[in-house]
Structure formats: C-alpha cells, structure tokens
Amino acid sequence: MDERVLQILQEKTERNVADLKRLLRQPSISAQGIGMLECAQMLRDELAALGGQAELHLTPGHPIVTAVFPGEGPKTLLVYGHYDVQPPEPLEEWKYDPFGAEEVDGKIFARGAVDDKGNFYTAIKAVQAYKEAGVPLPLTVKFIIEGEEEVSSASLYDFVKEHKDLLQADALIGIDGNFTVNGYPQMLLGRKGMCYVQLTARTARDHHSMRAPLLVNPAWRLVWALNTLKNEREEVLIEGFYDDVLEPTEEEMQLLAELDWNPEALLQEAGQSEFLLGLEGLEAKKRLHFAPTCTICGIGSGYMGQGPKTVIPSVASAKVDMRLVPNQKPADILAKLRKHLDKHGFSDIEIESLGGLEGCRTSPHSPIVRAMQQSITEAFVLKPSIMPSIPGSGPAYVFKEHLNLNQITACFGPPEDLNHAPNEYIFRSSYLKGIEAIARLFKLYSQAE
Ligand SMILES: [Zn+2]
Structure with missing residues (x-):
C-alpha cells in the first residue's frame, strides 16, 4: 500500500467527514420523489471534479450516475451503490433531524447514513485519496450509483443491459449494510x-x-x-x-459454521419452540442460507x-x-x-x-473476495465475518445476467441495525476505516491472481 495515500487519508479526515455530512444533508427519498435529481447531480459533479468520466443518466424512474476512473493496471473494479434512501417517517421518533447529519459521540445521525450513502461514499473518497496523493490508481475504477434501490430497482435492469460496455469489469462490489451483532465488519458473497x-x-x-x-x-x-x-x-x-x-462447497459450509447468529431470538420473535423439522445448529443455518x-x-x-x-x-x-x-x-x-x-x-x-x-454466489477463493478480506482486515484490524449467501434476494442478479459478474458486498455500518428505522447512524470511525479499506482494496485487487 502506498504510504502517500495513507498519509492523505490522515490529513483529510475532517474534510472527508464534512463531505459525507453534505451528502447526507441532501434528501433523496425515492419513494416520495424528493431531492432525487439534486442528489444525483451532486454526485455526478463530485465524481467529475475528481477527474472521472462522470455521467448522469435519466431513466423512466430516478437518475443513475456512472463514472469511470482509468487506472494503470489491466483490471477493472465496478462499484455499485445507491443514493436513494427510505422515507424518514416517523419523524417524531428521530432524536436529530434525519437530514441534519448531526454528529454526537462519534455517531453521525441521518437517514442514509448506513443505507447507503455512508457506505458507498467510502469508495469515492478512496479514489480521491489516490488523486490527492498523486498516486495513479492501480486499476480502473467504475461506479454505478442508482436511485431506486429502496423501491425495487426498476430502471436498473434495462440500464445495465443497455450499457454493458460502459460497465464491463472484472469484479463487482457493493458497499452497504452493517457489522455483525458481535461487532465484526461483514462481507456478503451471494444471495438467493x-x-x-x-x-x-x-x-x-x-x-x-x-x-x-x-x-x-x-x-x-x-x-x-x-x-x-x-x-x-x-x-x-x-x-x-x-x-x-448448486450445493454449498466445504469452504462455504465452513464460513457458515463460523457465522454469528442467534436462533433463540428468532424462535422467540416467531413464538415457536423449535424450527421446522426440528432443525438445529448448522443444519438450520444451511437450510436458511442455501435451500x-x-x-x-x-x-x-x-x-x-x-x-x-x-x-x-x-x-x-x-x-x-x-x-x-x-x-x-x-x-x-x-x-x-x-x-x-x-x-x-x-x-x-x-x-x-x-x-x-437469479441467485448468485461468489467463491470464497475468488481474487476479489480474498483481496477484500485482506483490505478490511488491514484497515479495521478485525477479521471480517463472511456470509457465503444471504437468505434474501436482491437486484444484484442484473449484473450477473448482463455482465456475468457476481456481486460481493462489504458492510461498514454499526452492529445496531437501524437501517429503514429512526435514528440511523454510522460511526465516524468505521466510515473513515471503510475509506481506507477500499483504498487498500484497489491495490490488493490489482495485484490479486
Ligand atoms: Zn435499504
């Protein structure tokens, strides 16, 4: 890792936090159509100011922002994020203005602080660190930031289909979601x-x-x-x-075995004394994630x-x-x-x-997974928890269908998951470490075989 990039990250800490707050203060509520174009323009302008080929694409729904930052090495990494947020209601339950980005005790409170602005924005700041350090990007970095994730990504499918050349890449990462309940950064490798x-x-x-x-x-x-x-x-x-x-591999089962989970809480919430078929332990996890x-x-x-x-x-x-x-x-x-x-x-x-x-799953052995695992470990000084597949589904399949890319997702939000709920916040420290992790990922993935 280039020391000059790490140095810049140190020097620009306050600016990086201030810029995130500026983004969080711009409402962008897709379900209500509030502030969508303004937020997309803000991102397009910022990406263009960093020297990227940035574009704002109008769609039948909300705009999609793309940017390309050519790098030195032959590899290309595509970063997926979404600038739209859930409606902040019920407003009376917020301790602070949902679009005020108030910082209290190292927590930055805002709708979208985790889902997804405070997460995906780390990648933009990572690109900026290379630019400011005068260090060429070790690979080409592309962005696709949509505005309809919270309302089922209706425009994404056709957009990806019609922009295959623009989006073509060797790997795709999303940045969204939270640490595990036990406080580990998380990586998600697939979905149903x-x-x-x-x-x-x-x-x-x-x-x-x-x-x-x-x-x-x-x-x-x-x-x-x-x-x-x-x-x-x-x-x-x-x-x-x-x-x-597709049956899980031994490695995927091993990852599943290591995963934090709390079956008692789920049983209690469901008012059941046991799971269907009397499933327990790893067998229950296997059904949940892989069946x-x-x-x-x-x-x-x-x-x-x-x-x-x-x-x-x-x-x-x-x-x-x-x-x-x-x-x-x-x-x-x-x-x-x-x-x-x-x-x-x-x-x-x-x-x-x-x-x-379609469902998708990235092999735990693939270069992008190993590079991300290492970059998170180095930045957070914590080993990420790796979930081989989430039990749910998502729009990531469009990238698989049109670009043959499986999405992996890194999660930098706090263990307390208030996404979609009042008082959503991200820790200043994990946002900053997230930037460092992505900056390291650019380097590590460019060298990965
Ligand atoms: Zn969401």
Missing part, C-alpha cells in the same frame, strides 16, 4: 434468486352452495393444487425443482365477511414465492411448475409470473 407467481382458479360466476355436489369450486381446486407443491417434510414436489441446485423454498405468501377466495354466506366462489388466488439458489433459473422453474400442475390434473389453474431473479 426468486420466482414469484400468482396461481388462480376460476369459474364463470358465483353460485349458490346447494349446487356444490355438481359444480366446480375454485377454492378447493386451488387448495388441492397447492397441496401438490410441497409436503409436510418441507420438500418441494415440483418435478425437477432441485435438479440444478430453495416454496412459500404461500397470500391466499384468498370467496366470502370472508361477517356471518355465513352460502356460496361457491368463482375465483380463488394464491401468491407463491419460490426463492431459488444459484443455477436454478426462474423461467425453467416456471415451466416446470406448469408441467407439474398439468400432470396432476390442474391445467385449469392459471399461472401469472410476478417476477424472476
């Missing part, structure tokens, strides 16, 4: 995908229920169809559902008002999400579901696709 469907059974109209011996009841049709999807041993019964499942699922998210039919109404309802619907793991493809699962229902006599059940995303 999703196949979301609405299943519907219907007839021409409602009928008096006295005709039940003769007429089809869509509510029963739907219940029976759903009953064929999964058994009581939690096995999904759609033929071929598990065919492409695909089939979940009834909503179900409805017929009369649910006060008192009785004797009716055969004409329509019954259920929303079902299937969280997929890497190598399972949403379109393939959708086709298998259709085939399964037909085969079991449910060709009358309509399937409407409500969205699909």
Whole structure:
C-alpha cells in the first residue's frame, strides 16, 4: 500500500467527514420523489471534479450516475451503490433531524447514513485519496450509483443491459449494510434468486352452495393444487425443482459454521419452540442460507365477511414465492411448475409470473473476495465475518445476467441495525476505516491472481 495515500487519508479526515455530512444533508427519498435529481447531480459533479468520466443518466424512474476512473493496471473494479434512501417517517421518533447529519459521540445521525450513502461514499473518497496523493490508481475504477434501490430497482435492469460496455469489469462490489451483532465488519458473497407467481382458479360466476355436489369450486381446486407443491417434510414436489441446485462447497459450509447468529431470538420473535423439522445448529443455518423454498405468501377466495354466506366462489388466488439458489433459473422453474400442475390434473389453474431473479454466489477463493478480506482486515484490524449467501434476494442478479459478474458486498455500518428505522447512524470511525479499506482494496485487487 502506498504510504502517500495513507498519509492523505490522515490529513483529510475532517474534510472527508464534512463531505459525507453534505451528502447526507441532501434528501433523496425515492419513494416520495424528493431531492432525487439534486442528489444525483451532486454526485455526478463530485465524481467529475475528481477527474472521472462522470455521467448522469435519466431513466423512466430516478437518475443513475456512472463514472469511470482509468487506472494503470489491466483490471477493472465496478462499484455499485445507491443514493436513494427510505422515507424518514416517523419523524417524531428521530432524536436529530434525519437530514441534519448531526454528529454526537462519534455517531453521525441521518437517514442514509448506513443505507447507503455512508457506505458507498467510502469508495469515492478512496479514489480521491489516490488523486490527492498523486498516486495513479492501480486499476480502473467504475461506479454505478442508482436511485431506486429502496423501491425495487426498476430502471436498473434495462440500464445495465443497455450499457454493458460502459460497465464491463472484472469484479463487482457493493458497499452497504452493517457489522455483525458481535461487532465484526461483514462481507456478503451471494444471495438467493426468486420466482414469484400468482396461481388462480376460476369459474364463470358465483353460485349458490346447494349446487356444490355438481359444480366446480375454485377454492378447493386451488387448495388441492397447492397441496401438490410441497409436503409436510418441507420438500418441494415440483418435478425437477432441485435438479440444478448448486450445493454449498466445504469452504462455504465452513464460513457458515463460523457465522454469528442467534436462533433463540428468532424462535422467540416467531413464538415457536423449535424450527421446522426440528432443525438445529448448522443444519438450520444451511437450510436458511442455501435451500430453495416454496412459500404461500397470500391466499384468498370467496366470502370472508361477517356471518355465513352460502356460496361457491368463482375465483380463488394464491401468491407463491419460490426463492431459488444459484443455477436454478426462474423461467425453467416456471415451466416446470406448469408441467407439474398439468400432470396432476390442474391445467385449469392459471399461472401469472410476478417476477424472476437469479441467485448468485461468489467463491470464497475468488481474487476479489480474498483481496477484500485482506483490505478490511488491514484497515479495521478485525477479521471480517463472511456470509457465503444471504437468505434474501436482491437486484444484484442484473449484473450477473448482463455482465456475468457476481456481486460481493462489504458492510461498514454499526452492529445496531437501524437501517429503514429512526435514528440511523454510522460511526465516524468505521466510515473513515471503510475509506481506507477500499483504498487498500484497489491495490490488493490489482495485484490479486
Ligand atoms: Zn435499504
């Protein structure tokens, strides 16, 4: 690591904190459309002032900001972040103005302090440190900063598809999220995908229920169809559902074993005495992080008002999400579901696709993971906790689909996770160490094989 860069980081501490506060004071609430263009312009101007080829791209939703900083080495690192924030409400629960960026006891309070401004901005400040130190960037650094992450990233998909050349890179990092509950910086290497469907059974109209011996009841049709999807041993019964499942490697299982978690708290919150199938320990973690699922998210039919109404309802619907793991493809699962229902006599059940995303997982051995692990260890003097895959899904799949890049994410927020809640804050110290970690990452990844 170049000493001049570390020296600049020391000298510019107060300026780096002041600039973050300036960014945090600019509201950018995507759900309410407040301050979005202003915030995007602020970032574009800052990236341009650092000498990057910075652009503000208008989209059908909120603008996307990109920037390219050519470097000396052949590698390219793409940094993903989002400048939009969740609405700050309920305002009366904030101790400080959510867009005041007030600093108290080393904590900088603001909506977006962690999610995601205080996280992704570390990479901009890392680039600036190289510029100010007069040290050439050891690799090309590209940025894509979107404004719709908190409202499901609708414009990101087409944007990435249409800007493959601009965004092409060797690795992709996101910077978002928090330390573990035990106070370790965190790295996330993957996430699940999703196949979301609405299943519907219907007839021409409602009928008096006295005709039940003769007429089809869509509510029963739907219940029976759903009953064929999964058994009581939690096995999904759609033929071929598990065919492409990528099993975790030994290393991934090892990382999982080392992961902090608190099963008792989850059981208590859920009011359960044990997990499904009596799962415990590593087996429970494995199911949570690596198993695909089939979940009834909503179900409805017929009369649910006060008192009785004797009716055969004409329509019954259920929303079902299937969280997929890497190598399972949403379109393939959708086709298998259709085939399964037909085969079991449910060709009358309509399937409407409500969205699909692929899962992704980066190998713990890949150069970007090892470089980031080392850079965090050096900057924080703490070994990061590595989560091989989160149980949830996310927009990262668009990069995989169009650029063949798996996203890994570094998390510099505090252990107390107040993202989306009142009094969100980031520690000044972890923001500053985050900048150092990313500055080190540029160097380490440029040398990684
Ligand atoms: Zn968020």
